[in-house]
Amino acid sequence: MITYRNKTYKIGICCSSENYKNALEFDYVELPMTEIMQWDINQLENAKKTIKNILIANKLFSSNMQLIGNNVNEEKIMKYAQEAILKANYLGIKIIVFGSGRSRSYSCDHSKIAALKQLMFFICKIADFAKQNKILIAIEPLARETSNILNTLQESYDFIENCNHSSVKLMGDVYHMKKVGDNPKDLLKYKKHLLHFHLCTSERGLPGTIGENEIEYFDGLRVIDSVRTISIEANLTGSEDYSSALNYLKKITQGGQKL
Numbered sequence: 001m002i003t004y005r006n007k008t009y010k011i012g013i014c015c016s017s018e019n020y021k022n023a024l025e026f027d028y029v030e031l032p033m034t035e036i037m038q039w040d041i042n043q044l045e046n047a048k049k050t051i052k053n054i055l056i057a058n059k060l061f062s063s064n065m066q067l068i069g070n071n072v073n074e075e076k077i078m079k080y081a082q083e084a085i086l087k088a089n090y091l092g093i094k095i096i097v098f099g100s101g102r103s104r105s106y107s108c109d110h111s112k113i114a115a116l117k118q119l120m121f122f123i124c125k126i127a128d129f130a131k132q133n134k135i136l137i138a139i140e141p142l143a144r145e146t147s148n149i150l151n152t153l154q155e156s157y158d159f160i161e162n163c164n165h166s167s168v169k170l171m172g173d174v175y176h177m178k179k180v181g182d183n184p185k186d187l188l189k190y191k192k193h194l195l196h197f198h199l200c201t202s203e204r205g206l207p208g209t210i211g212e213n214e215i216e217y218f219d220g221l222r223v224i225d226s227v228r229t230i231s232i233e234a235n236l237t238g239s240e241d242y243s244s245a246l247n248y249l250k251k252i253t254q255g256g257q258k259l
Contacts, residue, residue, distance in 0.1 A: 001027055004218045004253040007225075011249065013242055014058060014198070014233040020051050022242045028055035030231045033084050033096060034062050048091055056196065056231060057088055058097035058140075061104075067122050068106040068115045068149075074122075081126045089133040095196055095229070096130070097171060098123070099140040101147035115149055116159065124165055131167040138171040138196050143179035153182045153190050160193045169195035173233065174217060178202050187220035194224050198233040199249075206234045208248030215252050 002009050010027035016035055023029050031054055039047065047054070065080065066072055088096055098104075106115035127137050141156040150156045153172060160168050170193040177184070187194065199207055199214060207214050221227050232245055 002230075002250055002253050005222050007222055008228070010055070010229050011246060012055060012229060012231040013245075014231050015236060015242075016238075017047060017051060019236065019238040022238065022240070024052070025243045025246055028053040028229070028231075030056040030058055030097070030233070032059040033057040033088070034059045036087050036091070037062075037080070037084055039087070044087060044090055054091045054093055056095045056097065056229065057084075057093050058099060058233075060084060060096055060098050060137075061100040063100075063102040065100075065103050067100075067103050068118050069110060072118070077122060078125060078129075081122075082129050085126075085130050085133050085135055088135055093135065095136050095138050095169075097138050097140050097196070099142055099146075101142045104149055105147045106149060112149065119149065120159065120163055123168060124163055127163070127165045127167040131165075136167050136169050136195060138169045140171050140173055140198075141176055141180070141182070142173075143176045145179070146176070151176075152180050153177070153186070157190050157193060169193050171196040171198065173198035173200075174214075175200050175202065175204050175233070184216045184220035187217075188223060191224045191226070194221075194227055197221060197227055197230045199230050200232060200234045204233075204235045206236075206240060206242070206245040207232060208245055214249070218253060 002011050012028040012030050013023045013026050014030040015023050020029060104119055130137050139156050139160060141150055141153050144151050150159055156170055160170055170190055201210050201212050
């Protein structure tokens with residue numbers, strides 16, 4: 001755990017179950033839901049016994065499952081989502097991150113208004129089932145090269161306001177924030193719905209590997225009490241020293257500024 005200016009966070013890392021052994025010093029791991037969905041009951045039981053504190057999952061939908069369009073299979077989507085939520089609940093997961101850029105993107109023959117309406121329909125139905133299982137869905141704004149919908153914190157916040165569902169929340173990701181120009185000083189504007197956060201460098205590397213000011217994000221989150229989990233999400237091969245990033249964050253937060 002890390003404490004910065006009297007606020008304590010659990011620090012996790014996004015990784016696969018295969019690389020879990022490199023994440024033992026973290027408070028939790030954030031696993032891809034697309035991996036979990038491939039597990040049978042024996043693999044689920046084994047993961048529950050051997051992987052410490054799988055608190056969060058990301059990548060809810062695989063890239064070949066389309067949520068927006070004229071030929072969307074509602075029954076298939078909901079069956080998949082319900083199975084994902086049940087598996088997440090079994091593992092003790094409390095938050096599922098909804099990024100899934102390709103799944104939520106829409107084609108040029110579909111209007112943005114229609115796309116938002118269709119996406120909201122599915123998110124609310126999924127959130128209804130998630131609520132029954134005491135799981136929150138965190139909408140992740142994505143850079144425009146990753147998805148053509150819900151790109152900024154403001155756009156995603158407005159979408160959540162219109163959803164008006166207690167189990168639909170907002171999260172921030174440093175990489176995507178930088179891509180679309182979201183400023184960490186503005187995080188307070190989204191306090192009502194902000195729940196979770198992803199941290200990395202602008203190159204999707206581990207914090208501390210290049211000279212960037214990560215502390216400004218801790219400053220932005222400091223007065224948002226609902227955000228108590230921060231996951232490092234970097235492009236990892238499994239050979240990296242994950243603990244170096246954790247130690248770096250501990251150093252900069254202890255000092256109150258970037259070293």
